Amino acid sequence: MTATDPALTALTQGWCALSLLHGRIEAHIERALQAGHGLSVREYSLLNVLSRQHDGEGGHLQMKQVADAVVLSQSATTRLVTRLEDRGLLERYLCPTDRRGIYTNVTEAGLKLLEEARPTNDAALREALDEAAENPELAPLVRVVESSNVPA
Numbered sequence: 001m002t003a004t005d006p007a008l009t010a011l012t013q014g015w016c017a018l019s020l021l022h023g024r025i026e027a028h029i030e031r032a033l034q035a036g037h038g039l040s041v042r043e044y045s046l047l048n049v050l051s052r053q054h055d056g057e058g059g060h061l062q063m064k065q066v067a068d069a070v071v072l073s074q075s076a077t078t079r080l081v082t083r084l085e086d087r088g089l090l091e092r093y094l095c096p097t098d099r100r101g102i103y104t105n106v107t108e109a110g111l112k113l114l115e116e117a118r119p120t121n122d123a124a125l126r127e128a129l130d131e132a133a134e135n136p137e138l139a140p141l142v143r144v145v146e147s148s149n150v151p152a
Contacts, residue, residue: 021141025128032124037117044121045070046080047089047114051106060095060103089113 026041033039039047049069053060061069067077081104084090089110095101106114129145132138 017137017141021132021138021145024132024138025125028128028131029121029124032120033117036120037113039113039117042070042072042080043084043089044114044117046077046084047106047110048118050090050104051111051114053103053105062101063104066104084110 029044030041033041033044037044046066049066050061063074063077063081066081067074070077070080072080081090081092085092085104089107090104091107092102092104095103129142133142
């Protein structure tokens with residue numbers, strides 16, 4: 001393949017469109033969450049992921065799993081956890097079966113904030129998708145997002 005290969009050009013254009021859609025959605029949600037709840041998209045995502053943990057077998061995520069779920073490096077995830085812990089939204093504790101492991105739970109205050117922010121997140125996502133659907137380059141991607149039934 002060369003740089004002028006039509007298949008490569010189409011692939012690059014598709015990636016650019018996907019990147020543009022993601023950036024627009026994230027920026028729209030970021031503004032709404034910051035204005036309404038003082039949360040960033042990453043903070044909301046982290047609270048959301050951690051709120052799904054449970055006490056049963058395999059119910060708590062290790063930091064690497066959390067980092068993968070919120071699409072951040074482990075060090076960035078640790079810094080994010082620390083910021084939310086400082087705000088009283090998360091708490092850390094040692095794993096009872098492996099003293100080297102540290103788990104993170106969402107506090108009551110964190111759960112309350114998450115529940116208050118969820119409608120804002122959902123409405124901002126809907127608004128961003130509706131706006132993107134008006135762009136002919138992004139409309140096909142919006143349809144894919146709307147039709148996918150991927151578990152969180």
